[in-house]
Amino acid sequence: MRARPEIGPVPQEIVRRLSPSGVLRAGINLSNFLLVSSRNPDGSPAGVSPDLARALADTLGLELRYVTYPSPGPLADAAAHDEWDVALVGAEPQRAETIAFTPAYAEIEATYLVPKGSGLHAIEDVDAPGVRIAVTDRTAYGLWLERNIRSASLVGTASFDDALSALVEGRADALAGLRSRLVSDQDAHPNTRILEGRFMAVQQAIGVPRAKAEILPYLEQYVAAARGSGFIADLIRHHGVEGLSVAGS
Incomplete structure (x- = not known):
C-alpha cells in the first residue's frame, strides 16, 4: 500500500483548533459495510474509512480515537454536541446544515431492487404515481430521495432489513439501497432483480x-492528495470491497 498522503506543514494553530486535546476523534458510521468492512483484534473498526482517519491523524501528528455510531443519522446529529472532530460520512445538503464537507473521496452507487415480475424496468419508471419505495430513514440516498422524488411515495423504515421486508411482503414496489448491498439481497431473494443504472451516488x-469550518481548506487538500496519489484506490483494493470507487474516477 502507498504511504499516507502528505499535504505539507499544517499550522499548529489549525491542528489545535481541530483537536484541542491532541487526540483526533473520528466519527465513523458502522452501518456501511463497504467503508467499515471488519474489526481489528481490539474491536476497533477496520476498513477504508477507519484507515483514512488513521492516515489523517498520522499526517497531523495526532493520536486517534474512533467514535462509532450505528448509522449515519446519529453521527450527523452529534455534530452539534462536540462528540467528534472529523466525521467520515456521506455528504448531503441536509447534513451540511451542521457539517462542513470536503469534496468526496469515494462514491457508492444507489439503485433499486424490485420483484422479478415488476413492471418497473428502468430507474425513471420508479418515480411514478402509485409506486411505493421502501427506504432506510436518514441514509444519504434516503435523504436524496426525499428531495427528488416527485410522484412515487416513500415507505420509510428504521433499518435496511425492515425496508427489505417491506418489499418481500408486498408493502413496497421497489427497495432503494446501495447496489453492493442489493446484490447480496438479490442472491437471497431470487425472485427479485436489480435495475440497471443508478438514481444517485453517495458521496x-x-x-x-x-x-470549525475554517479548517476545511486543509482537509480539502488532504482529500485531494489521498485521491490523486492513489491512496484511496489502494485502500479499496487492500480491503477487497466491491461497489466502492474513488470519487471522480
Whole structure:
C-alpha cells in the first residue's frame, strides 16, 4: 500500500483548533459495510474509512480515537454536541446544515431492487404515481430521495432489513439501497432483480462541525492528495470491497 498522503506543514494553530486535546476523534458510521468492512483484534473498526482517519491523524501528528455510531443519522446529529472532530460520512445538503464537507473521496452507487415480475424496468419508471419505495430513514440516498422524488411515495423504515421486508411482503414496489448491498439481497431473494443504472451516488467525504469550518481548506487538500496519489484506490483494493470507487474516477 502507498504511504499516507502528505499535504505539507499544517499550522499548529489549525491542528489545535481541530483537536484541542491532541487526540483526533473520528466519527465513523458502522452501518456501511463497504467503508467499515471488519474489526481489528481490539474491536476497533477496520476498513477504508477507519484507515483514512488513521492516515489523517498520522499526517497531523495526532493520536486517534474512533467514535462509532450505528448509522449515519446519529453521527450527523452529534455534530452539534462536540462528540467528534472529523466525521467520515456521506455528504448531503441536509447534513451540511451542521457539517462542513470536503469534496468526496469515494462514491457508492444507489439503485433499486424490485420483484422479478415488476413492471418497473428502468430507474425513471420508479418515480411514478402509485409506486411505493421502501427506504432506510436518514441514509444519504434516503435523504436524496426525499428531495427528488416527485410522484412515487416513500415507505420509510428504521433499518435496511425492515425496508427489505417491506418489499418481500408486498408493502413496497421497489427497495432503494446501495447496489453492493442489493446484490447480496438479490442472491437471497431470487425472485427479485436489480435495475440497471443508478438514481444517485453517495458521496463519501470528510466533515467537520460548522463551528470549525475554517479548517476545511486543509482537509480539502488532504482529500485531494489521498485521491490523486492513489491512496484511496489502494485502500479499496487492500480491503477487497466491491461497489466502492474513488470519487471522480
